Every structure is written in structure tokens, then in C-alpha cells.
Amino acid sequence: MDELRDLNTMPVPSELRHNVFVTTIDRFVSYIYNWGRKRSVWPMMFGLACCAIEMICAAASRFDIARFGSELMRPSPRQADLMIVSGTVTKKMVPQIVRLYNQMPEPKYVISMGACATGGGPFKEGYNVVSGIDKFIPVDVYVPGCPPRPEALLHGLLKLYAKIERQSVREVPWYQKGESEAIPVPILGPDLIDPRRLPEIRARLAELRAQQGGSPEASAGSEKGA
Ligand code: SF4
Structure with missing residues (x-):
């Protein structure tokens, strides 16, 4: 490793640059780590609607997702590192999806x-459908289509591999000190409420009440009491 560290500062003559491999320690470690990891991405086994049928086809013999190292679909989120959100995301399902992601x-x-x-x-x-799962959890790759064919999903998987390849162990959040924060689970009531937007919702409510005759302070106070 000391030799590799020396390579970082070692000047390489321009005529030799095409013949020697120069890298930094973290790029070297990231390359080895990502090379191994990208070929064993295990998807979680769940589907939401018609797109799930195409996802199942991608895992069957004709399209054979095993060629890309992702044949092990796990029934438990604890054993999976890829969530394929395949289908219509209803408001009722969002809290479960966020919980599984966490x-x-x-x-x-x-x-x-x-x-x-x-x-x-x-x-x-629609009254019961959210306009994109990325409003609740971070999405790495979008696969267009209605439904996308299995080849499109495999292409999306390759795009994910390319993204993993570019990640640096020094920068990704999961290798930093401390624990990553979980995403607050949305609350399902008459409508779906994202807890991250509660201050915004309360402010808007106070504004509306003030417009209807009450003072904003009184409205905010009664909201806190509630
Ligand atoms: S995108 Fe089309 S095929 Fe996929 S779940 Fe929606 S309606 Fe069904």
C-alpha cells in the first residue's frame, strides 16, 4: 500500500503515461470494491402492479437476470440491496414501501x-396514486415504459452498475461516521402526509385560517395544541 501511496505523488513522464497504471488509494480500493459489489446486487422480491409481470419475466429463463448476478431475489429487505419499484404506487402502499426501504x-x-x-x-x-415514488425515497435509475420490457429493466440494471462503478468509498454516505438517518414514514389518513413537510403544511394551514378571520398566531397556537 505504501508503494501505491507513492504512486500518487510520483511524476510520470508524458511518454510513459499510456503504459503505466497510476491511481490513488481510494480509487484503487473503490474499483476493487465496486467491481465485486456491482455483480451481486440482490433485488427485493415484491411487485406492485402490471410492471411486476415484466420484472418476473426478466428473472425467468429467457431473459435470465442471473447473467448479471441479480438472480437472488430476496423476500426480506434485510437481505436485499436493490428495490425495484415495479408498478402503480398507491397512497396506501407508500408507508410500507418507505418502511421496507428503511x-x-x-x-x-x-x-x-x-x-x-x-x-x-x-x-x-388519481385520488389514490402518488405522482412518483421519488417524492418519498431516493431513486437511482428510472426505466421508462408502460410496461417496460424485460430488456429495458436489464438495461436499467446495467445503468445501475455504471453508477456503482463511479462511486467512491471515500464519499458515499454509508461509509461516513455515524448512522444514516431513516426516512420518516408517511402518515396515511384521509390523505397521505409526508412528515418532512409538516412545518410547511402547518404554515399553510395558519395562513388559510388567518385569511378566514382568525389571527395567524392563534391558528398556529391551536395547531400546536392539536
Ligand atoms: S406503467 Fe403501465 S404496465 Fe406499469 S404498472 Fe403502470 S399501468 Fe401497469
């Missing part, structure tokens, strides 16, 4: 498969 160990990735998961698809603005 239960996956890091490093973890998300593929949004199909028009529904990415933006609501044909059901966009």
Missing part, C-alpha cells in the same frame, strides 16, 4: 420501473 441495509439502491412508479403513469393525479 429496513434495507446500506449500500442500497432503487430502480423506478415504469411510468406509474416514476410519475403516476396513466393514473397520474
Whole structure:
């Protein structure tokens, strides 16, 4: 390793640059680590709607996702590092999806498969459908289509590999000190509430009450009391 560290500062004559491999320690470690990791991404076994049928086809013999090292679909989030959101995301399902995402160990990735998961698809603005799962959890790769064919999902998987290849062990959040924060689970009531937006919702509520005659302070106070 000391030799490699020396390489970082060692000047290389321009005529030799194409013949020697110069790297930094963290790039070298990242390369080895990512090379091994990208070929064993285990998806979680769950589907939401018609797109899931195409995802199942991708895992069957004709398209054979095993060629890319992802044949082990795990029924538990604790054993998976890839969530494929395949299908229509209803408001009722969002709390479960966020909870499952929080239960996956890091490093973890998300593929949004199909028009529904990415933006609501044909059901966009529907009373019970969210306009994209990326409003709640971070998405790494979007696969377009309604439904995307299995080849499209495999292409998305290759795009994910390319993203993993570019990650640096020095910069990714899961190798920093301390624990990563879980995403607050949305609250399902008459509508879906994202706890991260509560201050914004309370402010808007106070504003509306003030417009209707009450003072903003009184409205905010009664909201806190509630
Ligand atoms: S994108 Fe199309 S195929 Fe996929 S879940 Fe939505 S409606 Fe079904």
C-alpha cells in the first residue's frame, strides 16, 4: 500500500503515461470494491402492479437476470440491496414501501420501473396514486415504459452498475461516521402526509385560517395544541 501511496505523488513522464497504471488509494480500493459489489446486487422480491409481470419475466429463463448476478431475489429487505419499484404506487402502499426501504441495509439502491412508479403513469393525479415514488425515497435509475420490457429493466440494471462503478468509498454516505438517518414514514389518513413537510403544511394551514378571520398566531397556537 505504501508503494501505491507513492504512486500518487510520483511524476510520470508524458511518454510513459499510456503504459503505466497510476491511481490513488481510494480509487484503487473503490474499483476493487465496486467491481465485486456491482455483480451481486440482490433485488427485493415484491411487485406492485402490471410492471411486476415484466420484472418476473426478466428473472425467468429467457431473459435470465442471473447473467448479471441479480438472480437472488430476496423476500426480506434485510437481505436485499436493490428495490425495484415495479408498478402503480398507491397512497396506501407508500408507508410500507418507505418502511421496507428503511429496513434495507446500506449500500442500497432503487430502480423506478415504469411510468406509474416514476410519475403516476396513466393514473397520474388519481385520488389514490402518488405522482412518483421519488417524492418519498431516493431513486437511482428510472426505466421508462408502460410496461417496460424485460430488456429495458436489464438495461436499467446495467445503468445501475455504471453508477456503482463511479462511486467512491471515500464519499458515499454509508461509509461516513455515524448512522444514516431513516426516512420518516408517511402518515396515511384521509390523505397521505409526508412528515418532512409538516412545518410547511402547518404554515399553510395558519395562513388559510388567518385569511378566514382568525389571527395567524392563534391558528398556529391551536395547531400546536392539536
Ligand atoms: S406503467 Fe403501465 S404496465 Fe406499469 S404498472 Fe403502470 S399501468 Fe401497469
